[in-house]
Amino acid sequence: MHFQFSDKAQELQRRVQDFMDTHIVPRNGEWLHYAENGHFPPPFMEDLKALAKEEGLWNLFLPALRDDEPGTRLTNLEYAPLAEIMGRLYWASEVFNCNAPDTGNMELLHMFATPQQYDQWLKPLLNGDIRSCFAMTEPDVASSDPTNLQTRIRRDGDEYVITGRKWFTTNAADPRCKVCILMGITDPDGEPHARHSMILIPMDAPGVDIVRNVPIMHHMAPEGHCEVVFRDVRVPASNLLGNEGEGFKLAQARLGPGRIHHCMRSIGQCELALEMMCERALERKTFGKTLSEQGTIQEWIALARCDIEQARLLVLKAAWMIDQHGTKAARNEVAMIKVIVPRLQTTILERAIQTFGAAGLTPDTPLSFLWTWGRALRIVDGPDEVHLRTIARREIKQAKEHMGRTIPYLTPPDVLKSGGGR
Secondary structure, three states: OOOOOOHHHHHHHHHHHHHHHHHHHHHHHHHHHHHHOOOOOOOOHHHHHHHHHHOOOOOOOOOOOOOOOOOOOOOHHHHHHHHHHHHOOOOHHHHOOOOOOHHHHHHHHHHHOOHHHHHHHHHHHHOOOOEEEEEOOOOOOOOOOHHHOOOEEEEEOOEEEEEEEEEEEEOOOOOOEEEEEEEEEOOOOOOHHHOEEEEEEEOOOOOEEEEEEOOEOOEOOOOOEEEEEEEEEEEEHHHEEOOOOOHHHHHHHHHHHHHHHHHHHHHHHHHHHHHHHHHHHHHOEEOOEEHHHOHHHHHHHHHHHHHHHHHHHHHHHHHHHHHHHOOHHHHHHHHHHHHHHHHHHHHHHHHHHHHHHHHHHOOOOOHHHHHHHHHHHOOOOOOHHHHHHHHHHHHHHHHHHOOOOOHHHOOOHHHHHHOOOO
16 A cells, blocks of 8 residues: 555645635635525635636546546545545535535436436536535434335336435535435335435425424534425436435445545544644643643643544545445445544544633634534444444454464463463
């Protein structure tokens, strides 16, 4: 494995960082003002997107991007540090057309869309003209086991009829959101992993009802993590994405690279928290010393640096494995980063908040929000327990295959009785 970035990748890192510093970070106060006052999206967003596109900082996440499609073709490994840079600010990824869930939806459409679906939905997404949402999680079942999903996709002549309730449908509250990719049951009697399919639903289709924008730990995202009811929504049969029964196949193709993006954005947020903690520690005094001279704070800073470096290397390994061998080969590594990085984020943000004291609890800093998002990531895209189960199963399987190999390392009982080896 080689994690040395090419000259091209390093140049893009510099350019994205410069764009962030020059054009995005100075607008953060405005973005917060508009978002908090119900004016979303902010009026300057399209101008920033146009500028990023003009500078060639656009659609950076799609390794299979064609020459005639707008964007920059990068591997997952090359894109990972760019996601980290963008991740330092919650809303920055959209400026580069690299925001979730649009990224995952574009990947799905890029792999499985028909020519009609490509023209109708993927082209405007690649151009940043519309946004999209992804409806998978349901409030009435344990969606950590997707075989539980109950939303029905029923064939009726040359149409499909969709009936069900979803929530945590990110982007659904954005007025620019024009299409939803929904996962539901097409064959209730099929094998558990062949019952589900994905289908494209226009957001203005009759029967699509956005019930509410669900806050996450009392934080309201302006783009929405919405509860959406689908009441006998009819769409053409041509809106099916892929084939019937391929819902799980499509979901796995979508989730691997997306988890790389999530984790690298989180690492960017951890870096920001560490920088803020260090600056706070240098300027605040308690009991006659700056916080930076207190042993506890020094330990927190050192542990944060150690943990960030370890986590970043594991995420880059997972990205490299997807590039070299495909998502399936990196399944274990992707599961590990999905557990490790959100836990790392909550730990570092917890200590950063503690270093800031009362100010860390307020919206005067981004720390409390970043802690909230780190905690949410331990549930979204699969809870920790599901990923730990995946990791443990592989370890146990390997142990069964290699049963007896560790025997030579055991001390024979007769040696213990005789006191041998002293």
